[in-house]
Amino acid sequence: MPRKRPSPASGQRSRPVAEFLQIEGVSKSFGPFQAVRNVSLSVAKGEIFSLLGGSGCGKTTLLRMLAGFEEPSAGRILIEGRDMAGVPPWARPVHMMFQSYALFPHMTVEANIGYGLKHEPLSVAQRKDRVREMLDLVQLTPMATRKPHQISGGQRQRVALARALARQPKLLLLDEPLAALDKKLREHTQFELMEIQERIGVTFVVVTHDQEEAMTLSDRIAVMDKGQVQQVGSPTEIYEYPVNRFVASFIGAITSFEAEVTARAPGTLTLHVPAFGQEVTTREADFAPGAKVTLALRPEKLVISKTRPPGNAVQGVVKDLAYFGKDSLYRITLASGALVQAHAVNQARGVAMVADWDDQVWLSFDPSAAIVLGG
Structure with missing residues (x-):
């Protein structure tokens, strides 16, 4: 039976990390350019772990070092306690699934899946059984005799996954695995990937620039920027409790304001926010009165x-709005000129929007909703 992950909202997805994959102080330089800088991470057996970041952040270089295609300039990589220094890619218990899928166009689905088994110590019957097992796993048995051009993009992605899993790696590396798929197919395939990984229990390390993909797939995420890891945590931890301004702004939409702590009491922090022209309260954080901080608010x-509600509230004028069906986005200008984004869920069918262009409105938030960051 597949294991079931706790709900992301439970905050329990960050479980104790068994030392299956260890990355210890790894750096990689290409001439004067340092692509990866002193990265240390641990990945648990059976975990889906994502490396998330923008282009050039070092995530793919780190993945290539795990695969053995690049050697670290410093530090070491261990899989089940074995140092991978000097171990070539084909000798590692690792397989890499490339963004392009790299399927052979002249081969059938069945032949593509079985290609990597040619040099395995298996009999012809065992190879056929393994291929049949993989076809069943990815639900492509009816497509076994087709060529890659005769199947959909999502099916090609599953062929590439089946080929990667056929050699029974202990660690599967996935480089932007869903980037070639359209939005709806990508969303569907994310859940297929999770179900397959649940069944087989192989450890996945996924490289992606797509925040939603990382949040959906992952047990834990490492957010990277300029070759360094900025934060590691569950999707809930990364989104709700970012450790710095980069993570807060990179994951999801957010509006940030300069603020100063004016008072601290048990459970409460009081901030003066110049853009609001007033004070607001948040949950207590580790800042003393007088500290310069950043107040960040999710739309x-x-x-x-x-009408003005009680508690934290600031007035503004609706500058722009967009209707997305399930929700609406409002861009509201405050008296200070600051622009704030807010989402309103369209819960009832055909109900008028909360506000229209040029309407004066109040924006309010619960103290627990505010994110307070240093400087």
């Missing part, structure tokens, strides 16, 4: 109303 945490 979905803000409530729009025509």
Whole structure:
């Protein structure tokens, strides 16, 4: 039976990390350019772990070092306690699934899946059984005799996955595995990937620039920037409790304001926010009165109303709005000129929007919704 992950909202997805894959102080330089800088990570057996970041952040270089295609300039990589220094790619218990899928166009689905088994110590019957098992796993048995051009993009992705898993690696590396798929197919395939990984229990390390993909797939995420890991945690931890301004702004939408701590009491922090022209309260954080901080607010945490509500509230004018069906996005200009984004969920069918262009509205938020960061 496949294991079941705790709900992301439970905050329990960050479980104790068994030392299956260890990355210890790894750096990689190409001439004067340092692509990866002193990265240390541990990945648990059976975990889906994502390396998330923008182009040039070092995530793919780190993945290539795990695969053995690049050697670290410093540090070491261990898989089940074995140092991978000097171990060639074909001798590692690792397989890499490339973004392009790299399928052979002249071969059938069945032949593509079985290609990597040619040099395995298996009999012809065992190879056939393994291929049949992989076809069943990815639900492509009816497509076994087709060529790659005769199947859909999502099916080609599953062929590449089946070929990668056929050699029974202990660690599967996936480089932007869903980038070639359209949005709806990508969303569907994310859950297929998770179900397959649940069944086989192989450890996945996924490289992606897509925040939603990382949040959906992952047990834990490492957010990278300029070759360094900025934060490691569950999707809930990364989104709700970012450790710095980069992570807060990279994951999801957010609006940030300069602020100063004016008071601290048990459970409460009081901030003066110049852009608001007033004070607001948040949950207590480790900052003393006088500290310069950043107040960050997610659009979905803000409530729009025509009348002033109690608690944290600031007035503004609707500058722009966009209707997305399930929700609407409002861009609201405050008296200070600051621009704030807010989402409103369209819960009832055909109900008028909360506000229209040029309406004066109030934005309010619960103290627990505010993110307070240093400087």
